[in-house]
């Protein structure tokens with residue numbers, strides 16, 4: 141029996157075991173807001189729900205959540221994020237009521253914007269807050285038109301297909317008269333623009349060659365700049381958690397595992413892989429060195445280049461140095477990336493001589509000229525000639541949302557949309573808002589420079605003059621680069637409204653704050669597994685909302701009433717009726733399929749599904765277990781061309797050539813980043829990596845006691861190599877100041893050989909906690925990485941963020957350690 145069959149059997153076994161879980165017992169019942177709709181909240185018992193971090197079983201006692209556990213166990217890799225639901229719901233820093241900033245309430249036309257983040261808060265009645273938002277929104281629309289209103293509102297929000305805060309905001313804004321939106325995202329800003337030019341699809345959010353094939357066919361697995369053991373704790377919808385199981389099997393497989401990253405992270409440690417540590421932001425040079433070696437030793441696939449790519453001949457003069465007098469030899473690369481030439485050569489041959497799957501993360505493209513690394517990787521893999529084979533090639537999503545887990549045949553649950561199915565007054569605005577949109581990570585520049593025109597992927601975009609900002613489900617004062625510039629930019633609009641669960645740094649920078657429920661205080665539904673569709677998870681309300689918090693659907697429905705568009709907004713349905721509609725559509729879809737196609741899984745009608753309160757699990761198909769990314773194209777590139785102009789992999793892009801950008805040429809190129817270790821006259825000493833955190837989802841969960849397990853000196857930990865630390869007189873556990881020309885933060889020193897000399901690592905997502913909000917460039921007491929990052933675009937092509945390109949200095953903090961304020965309530969006037 142093949143490994144594939146084995147792992148298919150084990151997958152089916154796991155899913156079978158899940159399906160056989162006993163029904164949860166509902167005990168005491170009491171009337172609640174849903175009782176009138178035929179459903180009830182329980183005061184004692186268990187509720188099954190779901191979050192980005194998996195399907196959860198909550199224990200309820202006397203109407204309160206007392207325990208939270210994963211519903212089932214899919215591997216031995218623990219996911220601690222699943223244990224903190226009660227703390228999330230009853231957090232000290234919950235926003236329980238609507239609040240308005242004092243100066244804004246006194247005079248919304250002259251709201252003393254400079255006091256944002258430093259003013260007092262006044263509690264108001266919910267209905268008054270709704271009226272105030274509606275009045276000021278109408279005023280701005282009248283004065284400035286739709287382009288005066290920004291609702292791009294980026295963020296990871298909570299899971300759930302109905303309470304999708306950003307979509308709900310867009311739906312309201314579309315129907316009520318339009319808004320300025322945003323393009324792209326912070327995760328893959330550079331790659332999602334470059335990859336369509338190279339391989340004809342965005343690639344970063346595509347299903348990967350299936351894991352069973354990797355386990356059966358790959359000889360070498362390379363993890364290049366990724367940390368799946370941390371990032372697979374979460375998924376965009378609800379994590380199916382199957383990726384962990386496959387990494388467990390990979391660890392046991394005996395395959396050669398290579399890990400390329402300046403930081404020896406949890407994944408390298410877990411897999412016990414060979415660690416190769418290039419300098420940050422120099423992967424392109426290293427890849428070029430490998431390509432040079434392959435070319436010079438005639439160890440590359442001419443057949444692949446001829447049949448499946450275009451432009452290698454135009455790339456070659458650059459590789460060989462004929463066009464710029466710099467041959468990209470391994471020795472040349474070694475000087476830049478800090479990995480010796482011999483290792484570069486050995487790696488190149490190891491990849492060529494073996495069936496090699498290169499799994500790359502996205503951190504390398506969140507860097508200056510971030511368009512280049514994945515383009516160079518595709519060029520390298522084209523030379524290796526293994527793209528589209530079982531177990532070979534590259535994959536850009538094995539570290540994200542369980543990519544590579546085979547897809548199930550399933551009924552698919554839809555979600556609420558930003559338009560309406562019945563049309564409605566705002567439909568034309570869908571077009572218009574897209575017209576006004578600008579790249580998401582250019583928000584601070586856009587606020588500060590109305591009327592400025594920028595290049596973007598061959599087009600020109602002019603920033604609108606924004607005077608009203610509405611943000612939901614995101615935390616820009618933690619996620620956006622160069623916080624101190626954002627603080628200045630944020631003072632530009634007259635009005636800022638934020639719907640939030642907690643007093644986050646972003647909520648504190650608003651004028652009007654609307655208290656929002658957690659997903660455990662409202663009903664919702666979600667698919668399980670972004671790529672796998674392994675199930676449908678009910679997200680049943682577990683407890684009553686805290687304080688006067690409302691779900692986003694209710695807040696926007698109430699706002700819609702003020703604009704006489706309630707009917708269009710809700711389409712006459714409650715949130716629960718939307719859930720029923722989406723589930724029933726999936727049920728009907730499944731009913732049309734043969735039972736055999738669904739591996740015998742029968743969906744139940746909505747009422748039964750909802751009352752039983754347990755997920756439906758689907759089975760992966762044999763076809764999906766045999767899925768090979770790019771296989772169709774490789775089988776017949778004429779019949780199955782890629783979506784590029786040539787239909788082939790574009791090693792050289794004439795489309796990009798025509799753009800004539802100085803910072804993104806027509807083939808993968810090594811560009812020096814604006815700050816890096818190899819630069820002359822370095823403005824600071826260490827390159828800081830701001831990777832995704834292990835024990836949070838970005839900024840989510842920074843306010844629960846899980847933080848106590850990783851905080852050092854009460855702050856965000858910073859990894860520093862012991863040799864670097866010694867030179868600076870820093871000891872393990874010291875409180876340190878990390879600083880550069882853009883700002884300063886406090887952090888706790890962790891001395892470890894798991895970070896390359898000259899490099900420090902501090903994860904993004906610690907809540908920005910300004911020591912003195914009234915002071916420019918004040919120190920952040922908690923250690924938010926983005927106080928130090930640079931807010932310039934990757935290039936004119938993609939305008940992605942460059943959050944991994946920065947140098948910092950570090951020293952022992954000798955003054956009295958200031959107390960944190962960010963996890964407490966701000967000063968509130970009752």
Ligand code: PGD
Nearest residue numbers: 295296297298327613614615619639830838839840904943
């Ligand atoms: P989250 O912490 O998930 O971060 O940035 P993002 O803003 O997505 O923020 C979500 C917020 O939504 C939280 O404050 C949460 O309380 C709130 N929320 C949750 N559910 C609801 C809801 O139902 N309704 C409402 N109204 N609010 C809700 C993440 C972003 O950071 C991303 S995606 C990436 S990839 C970037 N990565 C980096 C990086 O690698 N390095 C740096 N330096 N910076 C980055 N920033 C980016």
